[in-house]
Amino acid sequence: MSTIPGYTFGSESLAPSPVSRDYLARLEAAVLWTQDDADALRRAGEVLGPQADRILDVWYGFVGGHDFLIASFAGADGTANPDYLTAVRARFAQWIVDTCSRERDQQWLDYQHEIALRHTAAKKNLTDGVSSTASEIHLRYIIAFIVPLTVTIRPFLAGQGADDEVEAMYQAWFKSVTLTAALWAEPYSPSW
Numbered sequence: 211m212s213t214i215p216g217y218t219f220g221s222e223s224l225a226p227s228p229v230s231r232d233y234l235a236r237l238e239a240a241v242l243w244t245q246d247d248a249d250a251l252r253r254a255g256e257v258l259g260p261q262a263d264r265i266l267d268v269w270y271g272f273v274g275g276h277d278f279l280i281a282s283f284a285g286a287d288g289t290a291n292p293d294y295l296t297a298v299r300a301r302f303a304q305w306i307v308d309t310c311s312r313e314r315d316q317q318w319l320d321y322q323h324e325i326a327l328r329h330t331a332a333k334k335n336l337t338d339g340v341s342s343t344a345s346e347i348h349l350r351y352i353i354a355f356i357v358p359l360t361v362t363i364r365p366f367l368a369g370q371g372a373d374d375e376v377e378a379m380y381q382a383w384f385k386s387v388t389l390t391a392a393l394w395a396e397p398y399s400p401s402w
């Protein structure tokens with residue numbers, strides 16, 4: 211088991227995802243997922259994994275630049291809680307690697323469900339034992355984050371292969387983040 215606090219991928223205590231493998235396959239089809247994307251995403255993981263810390267600097271800089279986003283990491287006094295930010299950051303870095311390298315099997319689906327719940331009122335703040343003024347992340351921002359989590363990745367892929375290889379990695383990452391946001395919408399939406 212990993213030593214990252216709160217990272218419970220593969221744990222038997224996780225609830226099974228309500229999303230079936232069939233529905234996952236349909237979502238993959240809906241984002242135009244192909245075997246070429248799967249290959250390109252693996253290569254992207256080799257490029258992005260070692261740069262995860264710098265990628266997180268960019269993403270945390272973006273979140274920190276908007277009051278309505280950084281408010282999600284508030285402690286009981288309403289100001290950003292550095293321990294909470296640090297704890298989540300380690301799991302976020304692992305997510306970059308997992309997104310690119312893990313099979314999308316039942317274990318993976320179950321952890322997607324768990325992370326989705328950690329953004330909702332059902333489980334936010336519990337993993338890190340935080341007392342926060344923010345009880346949930348709104349679904350609209352999960353969807354909107356497809357853009358920053360995608361476009362900020364391009365500079366980290368640039369120069370890591372021929373132009374068409376970089377484009378393939380970028381497209382695969384974009385599809386993968388979109389798939390993730392669509393999956394994580396499940397606990398928010400009665401008509402998912």
Ligand code: HEM
Nearest residue numbers: 279282298301302305325328334335337347351352355391
């Ligand atoms: C596609 C969109 C998003 C992705 C891919 C993403 C990714 C992640 C990941 C990987 C984690 C840690 C998961 C774990 O515990 O293993 C996390 C947690 C968290 N994210 Fe997001 N996130 C997204 C949207 C957002 C937005 C819009 C906000 C608002 C600023 C946000 C705030 C948080 C917070 C506060 C936590 C900690 C939740 C807890 O208390 O456990 N996330 N996110």
